[in-house]
Amino acid sequence: MTTFNHSSVTEFILEGLTNNPELQLPLFLLFLGIYVISVVGNLGMIILISITTHLHSPMYYFLSHLSFIDLCYSSVITPKMLVNFVSEKNVISFLECMAQLYFFYFVIAEGYLLTAMAYDRYVAICSPLLYNTIMCHRACSIMMVVVYSLGLFGATVYTTRMSMLFFCGPHIVSHYFCDVIPLLTLSCSSTHSNEILLFVIGGINALAPTLAVLVSYAFILSSILRIRSTEGRSKALGTCSSHLMAVGIFFGSITFMYFKPPSSNTMEQEKVSSVFYTTVIPMLNPLIYSLRNKDVKSALRKAVGGTRENEPD
Known part of the structure; x- marks a missing residue:
């Protein structure tokens, strides 16, 4: 990250999700519940995978990293939003704002991680006999290094460029976190290069993983259609459904958020859209994989059962 010394504004005020005082407490309780579920679900998934031997496979290795990324970027956004519901003025310093933007942009890594998981499913279904050879520990580790490197690179490039803008006021961010578009509207300097960079980074990091996933599933679907038994097809599809x-959910929400005409939504609608991918998705992923996965449910039952057996009478 860079030294942020290009702005005369030392702090911002986050406007929050709503200004309606009657909604503050209900929304606080709602998002507190969502955040608690996110933390418990993702942290629980990481611990469960680490302590359960039969979950030590590439698929669950990637899943534990997915939970880690979801846990990180939701923890950057949601706690600050909760503070806004119970305080009159939600102040965030310029450095904190840039840090929030930086770590939020790390969500780029999630798109590439979902791509790696698609490749894992492709190998498992299309080349099952070579699965252990291709998806060895070294290969999975290299994939994760690439995933994190791409996420950190995208976040560093764009946050560095944003920090070079001049903000002279007003300093009220029309959002509940330091997102790109509301910050660009507050800049006194030209934002043309930032807008181009946003389009390029957003385009590459959305289209490249999407195309890779589509290609992987085209081969997967072709392979599944060649399976003669109905039971075999159902089993193969079951391994990919989660x-x-x-x-x-992830690519649909990101595409809807950043690849639509600027005039198509008001800022209030932008906030509602943002809630989905900053708060709801981190909660949904562990639920999707735990409720629809027999191995995870079995491991969870054994873990809970083992805990009860170890309790003193």
């Missing part, structure tokens, strides 16, 4: 849901 991942397909996660991919559809």
